[in-house]
Amino acid sequence: DGGITQSPKYLFRKEGQNVTLSCEQNLNHDAMYWYRQDPGQGLRLIYYSQIVNDFQKGDIAEGYSVSREKKESFPLTVTSAQKNPTAFYLCASSPDSYSNQPQHFGDGTRLSIL
Amino acid sequence: GQNIDQPTEMTATEGAIVQINCTYQTSGFNGLFWYQQHAGEAPTFLSYNVLDGLEEKGRFSSFLSRSKGYSYLLLKELQMKDSASYLCAVRDRPNDYKLSFGAGTTVTVRA
Numbered sequence: 434d435g436g437i438t439q440s441p442k443y444l445f446r447k448e449g450q451n452v453t454l455s456c457e458q459n460l461n462h463d464a465m466y467w468y469r470q471d472p473g474q475g476l477r478l479i480y481y482s483q484i485v486n487d488f489q490k491g492d493i494a495e496g497y498s499v500s501r502e503k504k505e506s507f508p509l510t511v512t513s514a515q516k517n518p519t520a521f522y523l524c525a526s527s528p529d530s531y532s533n534q535p536q537h538f539g540d541g542t543r544l545s546i547l
Numbered sequence: 548g549q550n551i552d553q554p555t556e557m558t559a560t561e562g563a564i565v566q567i568n569c570t571y572q573t574s575g576f577n578g579l580f581w582y583q584q585h586a587g588e589a590p591t592f593l594s595y596n597v598l599d600g601l602e603e604k605g606r607f608s609s610f611l612s613r614s615k616g617y618s619y620l621l622l623k624e625l626q627m628k629d630s631a632s633y634l635c636a637v638r639d640r641p642n643d644y645k646l647s648f649g650a651g652t653t654v655t656v657r658a
Contacts, residue, residue: 437589464644468648473555473650474650475551475634475647475648475649475650475651476590476634476636476646476648477648478645478646481644481645483644489644491645521587523589523590530644531644533578533595533597535580535582535592535595536580536592536646537592538589538590538591539589540588540589541587541588541589543587
């Protein structure tokens, strides 16, 4: 079955440590997105990518980095510069950035600070 | 930028109807999505509106009024499994790639 796979489901970060969240999709979608979800708040866009080898900052990109070397993969690195990383991180994809097709979401990674 | 407002919580009885309102302000409007999200899980797509009017999909319907910046999601014949958070998301034409999400409405269905 086609879908989006995020791993790990739970992740713990030590102070000063960078961690990478994995996102893989086999839907053949061009566009991929990373969101952060905090309690009582809507999903906020961290980064998005419309095509391989291209990505753009979203609303809250500071302290995060991404790469898009393959169409299927869009990993997110939470760097030590992100001072409040505890949140639920959701990866999504869509056929492209401009159509009325909905974004499909992975099951998320919950990141906590040790 | 976007201002998207939804009620925080709603409670209803099994078998009843609940209407979740969403109001938004945009510089250009290019579509509104509703998603359902169970706790700790991925949001799943429910409906899409870009023109005024009602879209019906089984027990779920969604309405849009672009002139009023208003949408609602109507859940009929509520079931216990409908207990979840419902997210309203708006696409703003100048930045078509981006969906701006409301904070979500948590619906609790009681027996």
